[in-house]
Amino acid sequence: xxxxxxxxxxxxxxxxxxxxxxxxxxxxxxxxxxxxxxxxxxxxxxxxxxxxxxxxxxxxxxxxxxxxxxxxxxxxxxxxxxxxxxxxxxxxxxxxxxxxxxxxxxxxxxxxxxxxxxxxxxxxxxxxxxxxxxxxxxxxxxxxxxxxxxxxxxxxxxxxxxxxxxxxxxxxxxxxxxxxxxxxxxxxxxxxxxxxxxxxxxxxxxxxxxxxxxxxxxxxxxxxxxxxxxxxxxxxx
Numbered sequence: 001x002x003x004x005x006x007x008x009x010x011x012x013x014x015x016x017x018x019x020x021x022x023x024x025x026x027x028x029x030x031x032x033x034x035x036x037x038x039x040x041x042x043x044x045x046x047x048x049x050x051x052x053x054x055x056x057x058x059x060x061x062x063x064x065x066x067x068x069x070x071x072x073x074x075x076x077x078x079x080x081x082x083x084x085x086x087x088x089x090x091x092x093x094x095x096x097x098x099x100x101x102x103x104x105x106x107x108x109x110x111x112x113x114x115x116x117x118x119x120x121x122x123x124x125x126x127x128x129x130x131x132x133x134x135x136x137x138x139x140x141x142x143x144x145x146x147x148x149x150x151x152x153x154x155x156x157x158x159x160x161x162x163x164x165x166x167x168x169x170x171x172x173x174x175x176x177x178x179x180x181x182x183x184x185x186x187x188x189x190x191x192x193x194x195x196x197x198x199x200x201x202x203x204x205x206x207x208x209x210x211x212x213x214x215x216x217x218x219x220x221x222x223x224x225x226x227x228x229x230x231x232x233x234x235x236x237x
Contacts, residue, residue: 009048028195032067074200087208098204104197105177112146
């Protein structure tokens with residue numbers, strides 16, 4: 001079945017919109033912004049949503065101030081003005097935001113909660129752990145809390161304290177708990193789909209104009225492997 005950009009925009013999950021911001025939920029498998037594949041991106045869809053909602057005849061400005069990797073779904077915020085884009089970009093650079101993820105991993109994190117600190121660098125298409133003395137290494141930190149464990153899989157709540165490439169996948173694999181579907185870093189193949197079981201379910205920012213604290217949150221997916229933990233409160237956000 002063919003779905004036009006307009007059709008996709010009509011089904012976009014919008015969490016918040018005003019004259020300065022647009023916050024939406026990116027489906028797993030969708031690009032954050034266009035690339036050489038030519039596939040429809042979240043930025044394309046969000047622009048179409050604004051164009052239709054406000055009946056804008058010309059080009060629509062949306063500033064992409066952060067992004068999620070293609071296999072990862074979850075909360076993304078766009079700026080609707082250049083002023084908002086500048087202020088939000090500065091907030092992300094200075095880490096004046098809170099980024100929360102959920103992941104389904106193989107194994108049981110030990111200890112069940114803690115903070116991970118590594119130094120990471122790019123190596124080809126992958127990110128690898130390196131030494132603190134490596135001039136190419138960048139500090140990567142996150143906090144994690146095991147929410148539930150069923151059989152040999154665990155649901156883990158994560159707060160990302162830095163924003164390194166593939167950071168969560170690498171650091172969880174480093175403690176022996178790779179993300180389901182993340183075959184690049186040792187995870188088992190997701191039998192239901194090509195996405196990985198990593199989801200940005202909450203983003204806390206300050207409004208770039210009013211300075212109001214905004215908690216932007218969505219439900220986690222319900223298909224495998226998330227359905228293993230369907231009794232958890234994250235399904236009822």
